[in-house]
Amino acid sequence: MSEKFFNQVYDVVKKIPYGKVTTYGAIAHYLGSTKSARTVGWAMNNSHKYNNIPAHRVVNRNGVLTGKHHFAGSNLMKQLLENEGIIIKNDKIVDFDICFWDPGKNKK
């Protein structure tokens, strides 16, 4: 089923620990193909209808908050991340290398 891909994306995002972030590519790679990152993005686009998806913890490979415009406020995504101890500067995660969380590392 195609919705399984979405379900897996949501499942991974929900497993992101507090104070950690991941990338579309990491999720896509975890699900099979790094090139499926677009679909991950589309899944996040649909995630707004779910209130248990921490989409603010998902950024692109540069650590840039590319999806912040999809939140209620442009600074909401930044505020949520900073609230978790993540430093944001110019819509970009400063200590991205430290905050990065790889889904594969958490694989059961």
Place this chain on the structure above:
DNA sequence: TCAGTGACTGACC
């Protein structure tokens, strides 16, 4: 049904 689009990424020139 076909074509276009999207919160992306990697490879190529």
Place this chain on the structure above:
DNA sequence: GGGTCAGCCACTG
């Protein structure tokens, strides 16, 4: 080192 192209999957008109 920067711009362009193609691939991925799902949704919409």
